[in-house]
Amino acid sequence: MGSYLLKRLFASLLTAVLASILVFLLVRMVPGDVVAQMMGQAGGENAAGALREFFGLDQPIYMQYLTWITNVLQGNLGNSWTRGLPVTDMIGPAFLVTLEIAILTLAVATLVGVPLGILAGIYENRPLDTAIQTFNILGLAAPVFWVGLMLLVGVSAVIGWSPPLRFVPITRSLSDNLSILILPIASLGLLQAAAYSQFVRQNVVSALNQEYVRTAIAKGVPIRVVFFKHILRNVLIPIITFMGLILIQILGGTVIIESLFALPGLGRLLLTAIETRDYPVLQGALLIVVVSAMVVNLVVDLTYRLIDPRVRVA
Amino acid sequence: MAHDDCSRGPRGAACKRTRERKGSIMTFMNVSSMRRFGQKLLGATMLSLLALSPSLADEMSLYGPAAENAVSGGRLNMGLLLEPPGFDPFHQAADARIRLSVLVYQGLFYEGANGQAIPLLAEGFEVSEDGLVYTIRLRQGVKFHTGGDMTAADVAYSYNYIRNPDNGSPGAGDFSMVSNVEVVDDSTVRFTLTNKNSSLPMTLGNKYGAVVPAGYFDDESAKNRINAESVGTGPFKLVEFVPNSHVALERNEDYWEAGVPYLDAIDFSILPNSASMLVALQNKRIDLVPLSRPQDVQQVSSVAGLNIERWPSLAQTAIDLGSELEQLSDVRVRQAISLAVDKNEILKASVGEYGTVLGTMVSGMQESWGLPLDQVPMQGPDIEKAKALMAEAGYADGFTMTLTTINGFDWMDPASVTLQEQLAQIGITLDIQRVDLGVWVNNFRSSQMGFTFNDWAAQPDPNLLFYRHFHKKPDGADFRNWNNDEASALLDEGRAEADPAKRRDIYNRFQTVLADTVPTIMLYSPDHVTVRSDKVQNFTQHPTGWYFGLARTFLAE
Amino acid sequence: MAQATSSSTPSVPAPLGTWGKLIRTARREPGLVLGVALLVLLLLAALFPSLFTSQSPIGVFIDRAMQPPSRDHWFGTDDVGRDIMARVIYGTRVTLAICAGSLLISAVIGGTLGLISGFFGGWTDQVLGRLVDVLLSFPPIILGVIITGVLGPDIINLVVALSIVYMPVFFRIARAGAMSEVGKTYVEAARSIGVRDSTVLSRHVMRNVLPLILTQYMILFPLILQIQAALGFLGLGVQPPTPDWGAIMEQGKDYILYAPWISVFPGLAVLIAALALMLVGRAVQKRMDQR
Secondary structure: HHHHHHHHHHHHHHHHHHHHHHHHHHHHHHOOOHHHHOOOOOOOOHHHHHHHHOOOOOOOOHHHHHHHHHHHHOOOOOOOOOOOEHHHHHHHHHHHHHHHHHHHHHHHHHHHHHHHHHOOOOOOHHHHHHHHHHHHHHHHHHHHHHHHHHHHHHHHHHHOOOOOOOOOOOOOOOOHHHHHHHHHHHHHHHHHHHHHHHHHHHHHHHHHHHHHHHHHHHOOOHHHHHHHHHHHHHHHHHHHHHHHHHHHHHHHHHHHHHHHHHOOOHHHHHHHHHOOOOOHHHHHHHHHHHHHHHHHHHHHHHHHHHHOHHHHOO | OHHHHOOOOOOOOOOOOOOOOOOOOOOOOHHHHHHHHHHHHHHHHHHHHHHHOHHHHHHHHHHHHHHHHHOOOOEEEEEOOOOOOOOOOOOOOOOOHHHOOOOOOOOEEEEOOOOEEEEEOOOEEEEEEOOOEEEEOOOOOOOOOOOOOOHHHHHHHHHHHHHHHOOOOOOHHHHOOOOEEEEOOOOOOEEEEEEOOOOHHHHOOOOOOOOOOOHHHHOOOOOHHHHHHHHOOOOOOEEEEEOOOOOEEEEEOOOOOOOOOEEEEEEEEEEOHHHHHHHHHOOOOOOEEEEOOOHHHHOOOOOEEEEEEEOOOEEEEEEOOOOOHHHHHHHHHHHHHHHOOHHHHHHHHHHHHOOOEOOOHHHHHHHOOOHHHHOOOOOOOOOHHHHHHHHHHOOOOOOOEEEEEEEOOOOOOHHHHHHHHHOOOOOEEEEEEEHHHHHHHHHHOOOEEEEEEEEOOOOOOOHHHHHHHOOOOOOOEEEEEOHHHHHHHHHHHHHHHHOHHOOOOOHHHHHHHHHHHHOEEEEEEEEEEEEEEEEEEOOOOOOOOHHHOOOOOOOOO | OOHHOOOHHOOOOOOOHHHHHHHHHHHHHHHHHHHHHHHHHHHHHEEEEEEOOOOOOOOOHHHHOOOOOOOOOOOEEOOOOHHHHHHHHHHHHHHHHHHHHHHHHHHHHHHHHHHHHHHHOOOOOOHHHHHHHHOOOHHHHHHHHHHHHHOOOHHHHHHHHHHHOOHHHHHHHHHHHHHHHHHHHHHHHHHHHOHOOOOOHHHHHHHHHHHHHHHHHHHHHHHHHHHHHHHHHHHOOOOOOOHHHHHHHHHOOOOOOOOOOHHHHHHHHHHHHHHHHHHHHHHHHHHHHOO
């Protein structure tokens, strides 16, 4: 386990470095830089040159990368070019917003999706299963932002309520925080619950089809016992693996939900940083996204190995 | 039409009409009936409201009319669709920045709505015989947000900073004729020019630069910090600017004007799309919203307690024709395009009736500086004449060209498909290419804009509006590669001329050349349309689109 | 789209006399039948849009702007008076072609690289595997946003961006498939009698990995449809006036209170297309699992 962990960590680190180079190059390939935007429709190439020098944009790209990565390794992501704030001060709160959305969505998806999936699996091919499967498929087919838009407008039309405008951290007020997040989480959660339920159902069905489970049922072991003793254990591992997948899905999905519901999360920070060509913020935010995805993958992988000893051999 | 009356109304008068709530069953009514309904409503309220046009005293006052019954206190919630990309008045040219930063930073003069530069941090000025030396007396008792008193040294420092191109300000070009700014005594500064420039006071306004404490930028990090700090002299201080969330301003307790501002604080909430903005408006989450697409008012016109107001504007939407394109380098092709364009149809497709079709001047300045509309050459639609010009230029069979539009500028989508159909009539096939703002600005600045839509505004002064855009290089930027000697000579003449009547005549001649040789086709000025709740009182929208009016706004109990 | 239908043909048998069989299948798998029916409808709309509407999807008629659904315009009209139904129907071709095309590109490139990586292993595998890990560490929508940001919004660039998004998935599937084949006796036998690697790879390994890739193609199709719509919704999709479901929704979201029909109908179109693809995809997957 120890040597595996080391190997795995090293691979992740290498991937992170490669990803950071990719991020750096991609960001600089977007045409038009921050200076062009700051100067707008005013002339003045001298002034533009002075600003480029100030931001270090006159340096060769590899030098810019080396300066940046050296600072990153010391925990310094630099200052935003358009906001003057340290990038860490901008990414920190934004990351917490996205993380909260992700965790709450995951909670909703698990609490709704797993029971539905188990029910559907147990009652395979019966009306309940059909109903749940219909929900699954509709939930998976509906575009997330479209559902969000319909919810926003529908709720406002029906009960005359819309979410408060300014995001309030959960630490300041739970109720305000939740009333802002309820619609975005409902729209993201619907999709992920459907995905989760679909996945759990498949696993329950295949577990039920296992020889020993069939034998146990045939022998008259109560279904409740069979369920807890055999099925749940078999289903647990895929459930955890899937949790990681969903978490990464949500990290991506928040981009669009955050811009629809005006939430100051990481996804929207990324979008505005692309628009304003604020490289330090863009690079920092992308790096955080990539590293979080890696951490999730790593954790899932390790849990997997801890729960199922068979995998260790492979 | 009701609206035309409005823009031709008293010069600079805020054309103000309040639409009262009339029932609540309009939500799903179809558009044409809704529009007819709206017109009737506007017509009915017109007469009574025209009588309310502000007096001359109001026009000459800073920020907007003073309120007699004002109540102090309260937080105003204002919604913004466009997030300012920063808060730096020295290095950031974006209009979304200027709108807010004018409340925190001040220049020497204020852009009076009628085109007059009104002393702001200045108190008055004298011009030498030869027009080259401006001696400006400064207002006394002005304090910076940082606590110190403003003196002549701060003023000289600030303007010397911005005019030096090495400091990287987009405003530097406007000051190229200033050769020196010096302190005369504690309350007097002297600007020395190389050429006469009648719009110097307007240039010392609030668009680029402001008065900040002397030596502020000596520390390199100040270029970053200024986006997060408050170092101006304005009626409000910047408290917080949280990316993608909100901008918070609070009242400057040491502000030099007595009794104002009335509001304790302003919260600008940034909402990235009009759907959530309109829903928030419906549910009374916001008190005041400037709409980026004026026709959006139709979506909230039935909501009780909301007042919709339309204001004249200095903004313009335009088609720019870069002569670096082979086809567009032929003036006959440009003229043919100008003749094929039906500006009314584009206006209707883009903003409905919430705008004014232009000749060669933005609507807010048409009265004072515009070439009379019936004298503007090459106005369409005249398809026959346009086709003849195309044939003359050797393009009888037409050609294909790309029309560039900008992602996020809502009016450009309907306008582009409308223009596509209009130009098809003279054989020009348009491929629409939507790019993002960063790409577009890059092309524009390098004079490689091709055939594109544009959306821009200037201070209420013809020199500041035209010079940089249309004068030959190197004095102007001539983004469109127009390279017109006659026009450049007129621009130089207009800038130097102090006599208003002569100046107007020069700019009329310039506009004739502009319309006749078509480096740009001004389409329309979109109205500034604001929606405010009943409790928001005494708000006026400045024609620049900047939120000066908030310094005079108060909240009713 | 070609793949989508050919892989679902087992359920649409042609010979007469098998009606009974067909009805039995339909009764056993109503989902599949519904999926195939919807898919056929979508394909018809994509290939022959004029069968379904006589209106132009791009014709501008300012005078009839923003009309609610009516007898003349079943789905209403938009801000410049274009018929939404025509735009949604003509949008079928644009949307499905973009998704099918980009997914095909990722399947071909990702699949080929995966086969090579899994079959030869060693150094090649290491390098390719690492590169794919890098791509996989970006959430799909974010990757799409950045690539269209770099390349600019354009139909070709959109296809490029979308094909990069799921390339790693095909790579992994093909790699795993190839690796498991390599261990099998027939490969060793072929190699021992001197059959060239390239022949083994293209003749035998490929044949066994292809079904895996096809199944994956069907599974990913509804997902890429969602990403394509999301990018369109962010304004990163096709150029106007091209009708595309995501782009119509993007245009409609600003009129949502006033003219909800502009965004409701293209949203439903995405939902129905994803539904059809999922139903068919699941049936295909089931068959594959049974094999």
